[in-house]
Amino acid sequence: MLSEAVVNVKGIGDKFAEELAGMGVHSIEDLLLYFPNRYDVFEVRPLSELIHEDKVTIEGRVLNAPSLSFYGKKKSRLMFNVEVENVVVRAVMFNRAFAKKQLQIGDTVTLTGKWDAHRLQITVSNYKKGPAESQATIQPIYSVKGNVSNVKLKKAIQTAIQNYGEHVTELLPSDYLTSYKLPTRINAIKSMHFPSNRQALKHARRRFTYEEFLLFQLKVQLLRKLKREATQGNAQLFQAQKVKDFINDFPFRLTGAQERSLQQILADLKSPFRMNRLLQGDVGSGKTAVAAIALYASITANKQGALMVPTEILAEQHFQSLKELFGDRAKIVLLTGSVKGKKRKEILSAIQNNEVQIVVGTHALIQDDVFFHDLGFVIVDEQHRFGVEQRRTLREKGLQPDVLFMTATPIPRTLAITAFGDMDVSVIDQMPAGRKEIETYWTKANTFDRILQFIEKRIQAGEQAYVICPLIEESDKLDIQDAVELYHQLVEYYDSSIQVGLMHGRLHAEEKDQVMQQFARNEVQVLVSTTVVEVGVNVPNATIMVIYDAERFGLSQLHQLRGRVGRGDKQSYCILIADPKGEVGKERMKIMTETNNGFELAEQDLKLRGPGDFFGKKQSGMPEFKVADMVHDYRALETARNDAQFILSQNLLEEDPTYHELKVHMENEGIYTKKLD
Ligand code: ADP
Ligand code: MG
DSSP states (O other): OTTSBGGGSTTOOHHHHHHHHHTTOOBHHHHHTOOOSEEEEEOBOOGGGOOTTOEEEEEEEEOSOOEEEEETTTEEEEEEEEEETTEEEEEEEESOTTHHHHOOTTOEEEEEEEEETTTTEEEEEEEEESOOOSSOEEEEEOOOOTTOOHHHHHHHHHHHHHHHGGGOOOOSOHHHHHHHTOOOHHHHHHHHHSOSSHHHHHHHHHHHHHHHHHHHHHHHHHHHHHHHHHOBOOOOOOOHHHHHHHHHTSSSOOOHHHHHHHHHHHHHHHSSBOOEEEEEEOTTSSHHHHHHHHHHHHHHTTOEEEEEOSSHHHHHHHHHHHHHHHGGGSOEEEEOTTOOHHHHHHHHHHHHTTOOSEEEESGGGGSTTOOOSOEEEEEEETGGGSOHHHHHHHHTTSSSOEEEEEEOSOOOHHHHHHHTTTSEEEEEOOOOTTOOOOEEEEEOGGGHHHHHHHHHHHHHTTOEEEEEOOOOOSSHHHHHHHHHHHHHHHHHHHTTTSOEEEEOTTSOHHHHHHHHHHHHTTSOSEEEEOGGGOSSOOOTTEEEEEETTGGGSOHHHHHHHHTTSSOSSSOOEEEEEOOOOSHHHHHHHHHHHHOOOHHHHHHHHHHHHOHHHHTOSTTOOOOOOSSOOTTTTHHHHHHHHHHHHHHHHTTHHHHOGGGHHHHHHHHHTTGGGOOOO
């Protein structure tokens, strides 16, 4: 019934139906669920509570005969005074000359319009003779297109509710309605369109918020379940004792959070299902260490492992730290774009002949001519920097290998629930002991001399500094010019006492490498750089991070940059040079100075920017909810997630008839027939 075309609704003709189609409304159900995008509330409030320039409603008595004046071609202005709470308020109405005759001295009128608190004047957009309703009236406002007006749409919806309302089926089992105190689906639909009062609207919104979240959570969790069951992976029977020995040889003890994440990953390796897990942890929280142990476990099960990272510098660094950790426990090779010719051939053949157990590399890893003997475990670092295709290509170099993604971009809990609904998530939310909090300062540009002096002092104490150069344009070219200029300034300022290095994206891989090596060996003390140092670079002796034009970076990126320091046991500093114009910009700088916790920062960023902006438009893939708001309604989202977990773990969709409608909904969404990749 409800799936029939809207044209079947009385009063909707072909033309109207076509216009509705342009608004995404095709079926009768679409129409019933086409909710207003906002509501105007008309409610008389005391004059003293009215806010300047707000839309307000007042009730008063007409004091004088309206005076009418004409101007322009056909324009008119009607003015009169009304008495409200013993105060004289002036009312102005444009282009409603006809109202002059309707308004008599002594009449009670209800006026709605824009309030000018200074002049005690209301510019009327709506008026009604007589007193205001005792309760607030709520006017739904729809987002409409073309010739569809609010009035016309409302009428169509009303007819649809009258004639088809009885066919709206309840999706939620009735004990959910009782225990959460939610209205039935049809009552909630009615209240969304024609709320009798605020309370009714609030309940209706609560119902659809929950419904949307529950359906979404059921969908992603069901998909994940089906996927896991459909993708036979390898049960990697690693040698636990060897893994223990490996960990015992580390120069440090794992943190509780590392230990917990590691156990989750090892359990995935052992299970016959394929691992599809995200390891989240702030910069420096020790993800690489966990990844190394997992790689080692996989090797003891006679598999090969691959670690793919987005940049050459990062590949080099991971390669070095893995080699250190592994010693002669495994043969590890580096495969990047700059490995060419004979060297590359040798490496490729070693990988294919199983003479190599671990390959660290960039995109070079996923070239067509790279073949593994038996790739069992794939790790992708900074996974958001790779496309879906690239990740798939790497995966397909093995036979259903286990896959672990790593990211240092903390995803707010709110988004993690939704964005990674189809992945398992492990979180390292604890820093290794002994780390000092980075002190962060925010300053305007004119203190640059003082900053340089401060850097000099720290360098005399044996430490090092990064200076991230100003960001003028998106284009690399301009970045470089600035970096070069800043570099020369610093060289001049410090003359020969301090070595300054320069790093930017246009340098050749070998040059970059050389600069990084010099910085790592403290032959260079100040590194001027564009944001290429953003990810992963590890020079524990560097203690100062200066960031120019900090207001141009997102909070997450600033946090990433800041994470380049504070990696050793010395006190580190981050200095943000920024002159943000708006309040939001100032707020962001303040947040940076107040917290070192990436997750907290991400939550704040989300609040400031909203979920759509958080991931950037390109790869947002965030679900669109009609009523629900992921940030604001976070508690409901958590509840829905837990309920979905319970429903699926108890197999209620299949086995409990009260869940039948939910099951039908999932079927209609095509969950059970979806191609799983
Ligand atoms: P991430 O990859 O999360 O940025 P790393 O694994 O590179 O972090 O670790 C950052 C630094 O901390 C490295 O120098 C590493 O050796 C060290 N580290 C990792 N785990 C611990 C730990 N549990 N205790 C002390 N130091 C650790
Ligand atoms: Mg790392």
